[in-house]
Amino acid sequence: MAQAAGPARTVILTVDDDPGVSRAVARDLRRHFGESYRIVRAESGASALDALRELKLRGDLVAVILADYRMPEMNGIEFLEQAIDIYPGARRVLLTAYADTSAAIDAINVVDLDHYLLKPWDPPEEKLYPVVEDLLETWRATDRKPVATTKVVGHRWSARSSDVREFLARNQVPYRWYSSEDPEARCLLAAAGQDGSRLPLVITPDGTALVEPEDAELAARVGLATTPTADFYDLVVVGGGPAGLGAAVYGASEGLRTVLVERSATGGQAGQSSRIENYLGFPDGVSGSQLTERARRQAARFGAEILTAREVTGLEVNGPARTVLFSDGSAVSAHSVILATGVSYRQLDAPGLAGLTGCGVFYGSALTEASACQGHDVYIVGGANSAGQAAMYLARGAKSVTLLVRGPSLSASMSHYLVQQIEDAPNVSVRTGTVLEAAHGSEHLEQLTLRDVASGHTELVDAQWLFVFIGAAPLTSWLEGTVLRDGRGFIMAGPDLTPDGRPPADWDLDRPPYHLETNVPGVFVAGDARSESAKRVASAVGEGAMAVMLVHRYLEQS
Incomplete structure (x- = not known):
């Protein structure tokens, strides 16, 4: 374990109103961190604040604060709000039950929350220690001045x-x-x-x-990296969803000079998911933002550069170099490229929607809007997993959630576990055979016109919130004229390029394309942007890793 500055005076503080839980957290922390840090525990927010003030007066350092959410008189978020004033540089963790994860997500903005942990945290070797170690590393790397927001x-x-x-x-x-x-x-x-x-x-x-x-x-x-530090790399990964992050982790960890380019934020559609419950290794589920942040930190730790808010507009082949062009006229080149651009939600073509987008109408989960839906009636268009996950998340605080599904049932496009959860949720209803005809409102959404597919009957309903999940379109138009795509715009690769056993017409190598290789040698595709891909987080991560293996093979033979 890395040494902390002034280890004898550096504190990890935990507060929980349940004495048994309080002792258990402190015990687990002492077992792993006790040699380098002093573990202080409290059983109420007020006593914990008193302890922090005393530590401050003595000049002690506090590195990490773990607070239970459900405490009487002062809950964990209220406590952390006051703790920030005393130790603004301390890393903050909220201990919460599954039912309170929405409050934990809201706390990210309220108290600059660094992490939340679901109880129970057993085994601590997997759920508690890695989180605290990462936060201690971050704390040691800072100058411990007040956090500017x-x-x-x-x-x-x-x-x-x-x-x-x-x-x-x-x-x-x-x-x-x-x-x-x-x-x-x-x-x-x-x-x-x-x-x-x-x-x-x-x-x-x-x-x-x-x-x-x-x-x-x-x-x-705000401090996000937007400019590459070099002009040439071994690997450029375009897109920061699960496939792109997987490629960045494996590329950088295997010694490739790797840069990942993302136009908005890492995570892609998966990063906006409120809960992923069928991803291997997370039996209690994991939010898309949590999974994304862990992967991003992992890639950065191995040395991958991650560029944000860079729009890619073209791809050029310049001899052995593959050059990625940006919208501002700049470019970055590499020996190889992995296209992991993912997909975006299709826009719903109905009168009134375009002018109300962002004003009550949202494409994707828009988790930042979830807290504002408390006590309101929410409508969701879509019948696949993303719509189901959003319905279950929003149902925690909304008065009602109504899924509008064109087809006769959810079972054709939604995982069985989500269908069961929706059936069991008292405030979630499903209207099958129903389409959204129009949206109405002046400054924000006020009403929706719904149409029954079978009868043609229309109905006007009051609504302030509409979330749309109606399929996905690949973000590949910028590849026109360079990389082959199918009729829907998805990138073709490997066997799809050689259905008759012969390589593409412009293929100039004496070998067929590798499994994830496009018609441009050294340019690979992974994840949802690939034609006929599985459209699952696990498969996207796997393809990202597999693409790196094929990049190595390509580089060895070049």
Whole structure:
């Protein structure tokens, strides 16, 4: 275990109102970290705050604070809000039950939460120790000054304000949200010399005010890497979903100079999933954001560069080099490329939807909006796993959740375990044979027109929230003229290129394409963007790893 600065005076504090749980957490922490850190435990938020104040007066350092969510008088989030003022540099963990994970996700923005752990945490070797070790490593790497937070001032029903919040949340950038009507928001606007007519306003930790920033400017200002450190790599991975992250982890860990390029945020569609329950090795399920963040940290630890908010617009073959072109005119080259661009949710073509996107209408899970759905009626269009996962997540706080499904049942496109959960949820209903005809509202969504497929009968319902999951379209138009795609735009590779046993017409090597290799030698595809892929997280990660193996084979023979 790495040594901590001043180990005898550095503290890990845990607080839980259940004495048995409190002792068990402290016992497990002492067993693994006791030689280098002092473990302090408390059985209430108030006593824990007293302990922190005493430690502060003595000049002790506090590295990690673990707080139970459900504590009487002062819950874990309320405690952590006050603990930040005393030890702003301490890493923060919330201990929570499965039923409270929505509160834990909200706490990411409220108290800059670093992690949440589901109880029970057995075995600690798998669930507790790796998390605390990562947080201790992060704490040791900081200068322990107060944590500066990005501030976002926006309008509740502003599409761009919603996009900015989603961008920051998915990239794990701590921020605090201020509705433009709040007094504090007006003070921030005045300080920035703005009258509120142009929103959102983003104030970065160094005090820079950004008015209606684009993603690239926002990423650069909040500390995300946007520019490659070199001009040439062994491997460029385009896309940061499960396939791209898998490729980055395996590429970097096996010694390839690897850079991953992502246009928005790592995780792709999977990163927006509220709960993935059928991914190998996570019997209690895992959120897409948790899985993504672990994979991103893993790739970075092995040395992969991760670039955010970089839109790729083209691919060129320049002799042995494969050059990826960016929208700003710059480029990066490599010996090989893995295309892991994934897919995006298709836009629903119904009157009124386009103008209300981001103002009550959302494509994908939009987890940052979930807390605002508390006590409201929510509608979801779609019948596949992503729609089912969103329904179960939103049902925790919504008054009701209604799934609108064109087909006769969910079983044709949704995993059995999700169908069962939906059937058992008292506030989730399914309307089969139903399509969305139109959306209505001025500044935000107010009503929906629904149509019964069989009878043609229409119905007007009140609705403020609509989430759409209606299939996926590949993000591959920028490959036109370079990489072969099927009729739907998915990338063809390996056997799909050689159905008769002969390589493509422009193939100039004396071997057929490898299994995940496109018609351009040295350019591979992995994950959902591949024609006839399985469209599952596990298969995408596997293809990312397999593509790296084939990259090695290609490089050895080049």
